[in-house]
Ligand SMILES: [Ca+2]
């Protein structure tokens with residue numbers, strides 16, 4: 001375990017500072033330029049709670065979703081966001097935004113196995129509209145393409161297959177949501193890039209979703225399309241509700257009660273942090289079953305609007 005100093009440039013950025021074990025690959029999904037060595041040195045010496053939170057988060061590396069930024073990466077993203085947000089919106093004023101254009105890239109095996117039907121895709125778009133509508137967002141299908149490539153079909157997060165597929169298939173600019181489907185490696189249901197990584201890696205921008213998680217797929221209990229909803233949440237700038245564990249900063253959204261670790265199933269009344277409020281197990285940004293998820297909070301909606309006007 002090493003100790004270095006992490007400078008607090010941004011309000012709240014150091015709330016999670018701790019020393020954590022020297023593990024690698026905590027997060028491979030984005031393109032922030034941060035030194036791995038700096039990512040770990042963040043807790044008060046012997047702060048067991050802090051260290052436990054980190055361990056819990058690291059243990060979820062291969063859970064429902066592959067998006068697990070370290071606290072250092074979160075701090076870097078928040079710094080970039082606050083800096084750009086202060087400079088004013090890059091895009092349309094709030095309220096004037098058109099529906100988010102959506103390209104769906106269905107990747108199948110060499111023999112064409114693993115298709116996602118047009119009907120399933122339409123159901124996924126409908127679900128995005130019903131789940132994000134209350135937050136003030138809408139989505140419109142811009143196009144669908146289908147590619148047979150067994151290597152891409154079984155892509156893992158951060159793999160060269162992922163890079164190749166995205167370089168070949170991505171459509172549109174920063175405003176366009178690109179969804180890639182396949183039978184993903186690592187047992188993951190999906191992963192996504194954050195808005196702040198678009199500038200440095202535009203071709204990499206987008207979400208990757210397990211084909212069987214689309215509405216009507218066979219990934220029970222994750223086959224109602226909520227993986228798509230969840231991953232798009234990351235694409236629009238949201239963290240998991242359990243980001244940062246019980247720490248004060250948490251997921252950078254004030255009206256989602258802190259949660260020590262991901263919730264699975266639908267554990268009604270779960271309460272893992274001393275702070276007020278039961279765990280937000282019905283939130284789209286937790287890990288619960290699709291049928292258990294039903295909301296974004298007002299704070300999450302506000303954060304997404306800030307992210308979208310700043311980056312997209
Ligand atoms: Ca919160």
Ligand SMILES: [Ca+2]
Nearest residue numbers: 273275276277
């Ligand atoms: Ca609580």
Ligand SMILES: [Zn+2]
Nearest residue numbers: 065066067240
């Ligand atoms: Zn996630």
